Amino acid sequence: MGARSILALEMCLHFDPSVQSYLQGLVRSCGEKMSLQDKWAAYDQAARCLMGSRHLWARGCWDFFDDDTRARSDFNMWVHGMTSLEGARTQPSGTGDPYRGGARFMTFTMAVLLVTGSASERSLAHVCDIAEPYLWHAATFERILQGLRYLNFASVEGSTVYLIPRDPDYALTQEDLGHPKFEYLRPIV
8 A cells, every 4th residue: 555645624614504504515415425526526616615705714724744654644533523522512502692702613624635646646735835934824725725626536545524513503612612622723814
């Protein structure tokens, strides 16, 4: 088995019911029986939705590593983020009042395990070659989202997408985002 690289992106947005509903539909459409073109289209639609929702961006995280051991380990971590209770709430958070500090949030995650050295992986490596002072800038997230068009799922060994919350009543709160388990989500500047 050859070497692998990972590209993972998680966006935390102010909760918007129409954006949440659209992304939830994309997640539901991402079954195992999808063609390579269908997978590319789902990622492209998700990227376009996120780009069109830039006014909702609050926090984010992204990784690109072409170290095989780290790529495989991190990909497994991202995949298990979908099945763990990490983002789950035990009770609904309600709709909140954004004018009184009651804003609600959602997160959307995409991750791919790529064949190292493939044209797709090398193109994404170039897209993700960002100087450290700019890692968490909105323009960087935009660049990566636009760069997803270079994905060729023929060179993708594994992929995952997921959304928190599935049910709008369980949207994340500012208090939730203050928990140490979410400190990896950096404010987008």
